[in-house]
Amino acid sequence: MRTYSRGMRQRAKLAQALAHDPEVLILDEPLSGADPVGRVQILRTISEYARQGGHVLMSTHVLYEIERVTENIVLIHNGKGIASGNLHAIRALIDKHPHEVQINTPQPREVAQAVAGLDHVVAIEMSTPDGLLVRTRQPDAFYRDLPRIVVDHRLDVRGLESPDDSLEAVFRYLVG
Numbered sequence: 482m483r484t485y486s487r488g489m490r491q492r493a494k495l496a497q498a499l500a501h502d503p504e505v506l507i508l509d510e511p512l513s514g515a516d517p518v519g520r521v522q523i524l525r526t527i528s529e530y531a532r533q534g535g536h537v538l539m540s541t542h543v544l545y546e547i548e549r550v551t552e553n554i555v556l557i558h559n560g561k562g563i564a565s566g567n568l569h570a571i572r573a574l575i576d577k578h579p580h581e582v583q584i585n586t587p588q589p590r591e592v593a594q595a596v597a598g599l600d601h602v603v604a605i606e607m608s609t610p611d612g613l614l615v616r617t618r619q620p621d622a623f624y625r626d627l628p629r630i631v632v633d634h635r636l637d638v639r640g641l642e643s644p645d646d647s648l649e650a651v652f653r654y655l656v657g
Contacts, residue, residue: 487514495523499530506530508539512546524549545649558656571651578654579603579616582623585640589613595634599626611639 482490491514498506511527512520528550531537541547547554548568555565564571586592592613593605601619608614617623620643631638644650 486516488516488519491515492519492523495526499526503535505536505538508537510541511539512541512543520546556652556655558652563655564651568651571655579618580620580623581644582615582617582620583608583640583642583644584613584615584638585611585642586613586636586638587611588637591634592636592638595630595636596623596627599623 482493485493491511495508495511498508506527508527511523515523524546527537527539531551537550539547539550552567553565554568554571556563556571584592589607589610589612593607593615596602596615597605599617599622601617601622602615603618604616606614615623627638627641630636
């Protein structure tokens with residue numbers, strides 16, 4: 482195994498850990514050193530183990546990959562638990578920070594005018610020539626209202642994404 486790459490050694494360690502079908506799998510940075518294909522395979526293996534009833538305790542600094550494995554998380558900073566639950570429940574704990582929504586549209590000014598009237602929208606900025614960044618204190622209300630606004634105003638919205646709706650963003654808010 483000394484001749485294996487670090488990613489291959491990580492996969493071999495995971496196989497070794499799973500060989501005796503444990504009830505709990507404790508992993509420390511299992512994706513460290515793995516190439517993109519290896520990461521996918523490792524995450525798929527961990528997810529399958531959990532789907533079959535196994536329990537996984539995994540530490541990592543690669544937060545976006547945790548989101549691919551589980552919805553139940555515990556965030557620990559400096560040895561203290563700062564939040565636990567699913568990502569959306571934890572995100573709801575920090576609603577004092579506006580939630581950002583990136584809208585891709587060839588009509589950014591028109592979309593900005595249409596959403597500016599919503600009482601939960603606290604800021605709007607042109608992020609790119611075809612992009613608009615909206616900050617809202619009530620993301621659920623915004624996502625509920627936006628389709629109606631798009632239809633009523635006959636707007637062309639081509640993409641919608643939330644840079645805040647990630648584990649990385651939640652962690653930054655909680656420790657920042």
